[in-house]
Amino acid sequence: MAETEKTSIVVFSGDMDKVFAAFIIATGCAAAGMYTTLFFTFWGLNAIKTGAPIKAKGFLGKMMGIMNRGGINRLNPSRFSFGGIGRILFSKMMSDKNVAPLEELRQTCIDLDVHMLACKMSMDMMEITRDDLIPEIEDIAGVATFIKEAANSKIQLFI
Amino acid sequence: MAETEKTSIVVFSGDMDKVFAAFIIATGCAAAGMYTTLFFTFWGLNAIKTGAPIKAKGFLGKMMGIMNRGGINRLNPSRFSFGGIGRILFSKMMSDKNVAPLEELRQTCIDLDVHMLACKMSMDMMEITRDDLIPEIEDIAGVATFIKEAANSKIQLFI
Amino acid sequence: MAETEKTSIVVFSGDMDKVFAAFIIATGCAAAGMYTTLFFTFWGLNAIKTGAPIKAKGFLGKMMGIMNRGGINRLNPSRFSFGGIGRILFSKMMSDKNVAPLEELRQTCIDLDVHMLACKMSMDMMEITRDDLIPEIEDIAGVATFIKEAANSKIQLFI
Numbered sequence: 221m222a223e224t225e226k227t228s229i230v231v232f233s234g235d236m237d238k239v240f241a242a243f244i245i246a247t248g249c250a251a252a253g254m255y256t257t258l259f260f261t262f263w264g265l266n267a268i269k270t271g272a273p274i275k276a277k278g279f280l281g282k283m284m285g286i287m288n289r290g291g292i293n294r295l296n297p298s299r300f301s302f303g304g305i306g307r308i309l310f311s312k313m314m315s316d317k318n319v320a321p322l323e324e325l326r327q328t329c330i331d332l333d334v335h336m337l338a339c340k341m342s343m344d345m346m347e348i349t350r351d352d353l354i355p356e357i358e359d360i361a362g363v364a365t366f367i368k369e370a371a372n373s374k375i376q377l378f379i
Numbered sequence: 380m381a382e383t384e385k386t387s388i389v390v391f392s393g394d395m396d397k398v399f400a401a402f403i404i405a406t407g408c409a410a411a412g413m414y415t416t417l418f419f420t421f422w423g424l425n426a427i428k429t430g431a432p433i434k435a436k437g438f439l440g441k442m443m444g445i446m447n448r449g450g451i452n453r454l455n456p457s458r459f460s461f462g463g464i465g466r467i468l469f470s471k472m473m474s475d476k477n478v479a480p481l482e483e484l485r486q487t488c489i490d491l492d493v494h495m496l497a498c499k500m501s502m503d504m505m506e507i508t509r510d511d512l513i514p515e516i517e518d519i520a521g522v523a524t525f526i527k528e529a530a531n532s533k534i535q536l537f538i
Numbered sequence: 539m540a541e542t543e544k545t546s547i548v549v550f551s552g553d554m555d556k557v558f559a560a561f562i563i564a565t566g567c568a569a570a571g572m573y574t575t576l577f578f579t580f581w582g583l584n585a586i587k588t589g590a591p592i593k594a595k596g597f598l599g600k601m602m603g604i605m606n607r608g609g610i611n612r613l614n615p616s617r618f619s620f621g622g623i624g625r626i627l628f629s630k631m632m633s634d635k636n637v638a639p640l641e642e643l644r645q646t647c648i649d650l651d652v653h654m655l656a657c658k659m660s661m662d663m664m665e666i667t668r669d670d671l672i673p674e675i676e677d678i679a680g681v682a683t684f685i686k687e688a689a690n691s692k693i694q695l696f697i
Contacts (some may be wrong), residue, residue, distance in 0.1 A: 225689060230536070232400055234458075237580055241550055241696075244659070248681040254689070262396055263458060278475060299552075299581060316596060317663050341403070345476050363407040371384060371413070371533045374689045377548070377696040378400075378536040389695070391559055393617075421555055422617060437634060500562070504635050522566040530543060530572070530692045537559075537695040 226373035227256045228366065233379055234263030235298035236307060236322065242267075242379045243325040249375065250332035257373075258329070259366045260357075261339035264379075265346065267292050267326070268338060268353050281347030292322050330356045337361045385532035386415045387525065392538055393422030394457035395466060395481065401426075401538045402484040408534065409491035416532075417488070418525045419516075420498035423538075424505065426451050426485070427497060427512050440506030451481050489515045496520045544691035545574045546684065551697055552581030553616035554625060554640065560585075560697045561643040567693065568650035575691075576647070577684045578675075579657035582697075583664065585610050585644070586656060586671050599665030610640050648674045655679045 227249040231242045242258060249256040260268050271291025276282045297306045311321060320328065329336070338353055340360050350360060359365075370376045386408040390401045401417060408415040419427050430450025435441045456465045470480060479487065488495070497512055499519050509519060518524075529535045545567040549560045560576060567574040578586050589609025594600045615624045629639060638646065647654070656671055658678050668678060677683075688694045 227685075227689075230400075230404075232397070232538075238550070241548075241580065244681050245548075245685065248685045252682065252685055252689075254685075262400065278472060281472070313596060313599070313663055319659065319663060341478065345472055345478060363403050364411065367386075367404065367407045367411055367413075367534070371386075371411075375685070375694050376534050376536060377694060378538050379550075379696050389559075389563075391556070391697075421559065437631060440631070500637065504631055504637060522562050523570065526545075526563065526566045526570055526572075526693070530545075530570075535693050535695060537697050 225254045226369065227254045227375040227377075228370040228373040229256075229258050229376070230366065230378045231258050231260045231264035231267060232262050233298070234266040234295055236295040236310060237297045237299075238379050239264070239267045239292075239295060240322060240325065242377075243322065243329055245377065246334045247325065247328050247332055250329070250334050254374070255335070256332075257335040257337060257366075257369050259337045259339060259361070259369075261342045262346075265338060265342055265348055265353075266295060267322070268336060268357055269348070270352060270354055272352070274348060274352050276347035278347055292326060295322065337365065339363070339366075384413045385528065386413045386534040386536075387529040387532040388415075388417050388535070389525065389537045390417050390419045390423035390426060391421050392457070393425040393454055395454040395469060396456045396458075397538050398423070398426045398451075398454060399481060399484065401536075402481065402488055404536065405493045406484065406487050406491055409488070409493050413533070414494070415491075416494040416496060416525075416528050418496045418498060418520070418528075420501045421505075424497060424501055424507055424512075425454060426481070427495060427516055428507070429511060429513055431511070433507060433511050435506035437506055451485060454481065496524065498522070498525075543572045544687065545572045545693040545695075546688040546691040547574075547576050547694070548684065548696045549576050549578045549582035549585060550580050551616070552584040552613055554613040554628060555615045555617075556697050557582070557585045557610075557613060558640060558643065560695075561640065561647055563695065564652045565643065565646050565650055568647070568652050572692070573653070574650075575653040575655060575684075575687050577655045577657060577679070577687075579660045580664075583656060583660055583666055583671075584613060585640070586654060586675055587666070588670060588672055590670070592666060592670050594665035596665055610644060613640065655683065657681070657684075 246256050269291045336357050405415050428450045495516050564574050587609045654675050
């Protein structure tokens with residue numbers, strides 16, 4: 221594969237299993253030499269939060285800050301969430317099978333130079349600031365940035 | 380970007396937040412000069428209904444007509460729906476941040492010449508007729524139409 | 539369309555309606571002469587299980603084996619599942635409208651030479667073996683195989 225080939229993935233979901241899929245595909249693309257971009261928006265922003273409490277002013281911003289407290293290690297799977305038990309079971313199942321936990325997979329993305337962008341509009345709506353996100357986020361960007369990348373990509377996915 | 384570049388998006392979801400994402404990406408693509416097509420199928424059809432009561436004959440058609448009454452302004456978010464409260468909170472949050480409501484975003488799509496197609500097979504299954512949909516829908520189409528568009532598109536997404 | 543054009547679809551979801559959408563798009567692409575690949579991962583694996591009881595050793599493997607018993611005919615829709623009633627209603631609605639049931643659609647995919655791959659990592663995690671899957675599955679593959687296919691495809695979707 222030529223080094224200039226690109227992959228652009230919208231990470232809209234904040235479900236543990238879907239974020240997992242996004243990171244696996246992203247590391248796979250990066251390992252294959254592709255220029256890979258993850259564009260985190262809406263619930264997907266939970267995968268790149270530091271996990272520290274969020275100081276939102278609005279009611280829903282506060283509520284989501286509380287319900288999404290803890291960052292990437294507190295994401296629930298899209299099925300079998302059982303009030304948090306599903307997450308623990310999944311984590312155990314992953315470690316039993318020597319599958320890297322989400323935080324480690326995210327670090328692998330970073331190590332492989334996967335480009336991580338956060339969606340400006342979603343951050344504004346949810347009252348999430350730059351300081352609430354991990355420092356490795358390359359940029360806060362609008363949808364136009366994503367579209368420009370995606371239109372020049374071999375692979376585009378919405379997860 | 381050349382004006383002949385295309386984007387094709389399947390809008391399968393009827394979740395408020397995902398329809399929102401679809402409209403934002405579509406307006407972004409159209410604003411960038413791309414020929415943009417939204418193919419509404421399954422639950423996504425709720426985003427292009429007029430909101431008037433649907434006269435389905437079958438039991439499930441009736442049930443879905445009732446549960447999906449009200450058109451685009453009654454879509455619930457994929458999280459925090461809370462029996463309709465989530466929708467109201469989201470709408471408030473969006474207006475607080477000067478984000479256009481869904482109906483206005485749909486109008487922007489129309490104004491920017493985003494091509495809106497409705498899936499024939501889903502309409503048949505759910506007993507939705509042309510009259511149940513907003514007049515701006517360009518065509519009722521089969522999956523073959525979507526595939527032909529998608530295969531010639533720079534960007535294809537399934538939302 | 540040239541015969542060498544390709545479509546690659548990740549079937550991540552195990553929801554009846556989304557698997558349905560994946561099969562419809564796949565048959566459409568295959569019918570249009572495209573080389574079409576379905577890459578089943580996570581919950582999507584339920585769509586290609588034989589339906590026989592799964593002999594997982596781990597707790598979550600066992601639990602998922604039980605909850606996902608029955609194979610493709612036991613998938614629930616993403617909405618209106620109602621503890622299994624939604625599935626029955628959907629099936630009835632589909633047969634009323636002469637829409638093929640999922641199992642028949644899957645067979646059509648096979649007849650049209652849609653290439654079906656199962657994700658190795660998901661199978662390991664969920665303790666699913668080759669014998670748990672229908673014999674028509676062409677291969678057990680890693681994410682690298684999918685990425686290679688997808689990068690050479692006109693259409694890529696994540697469902």
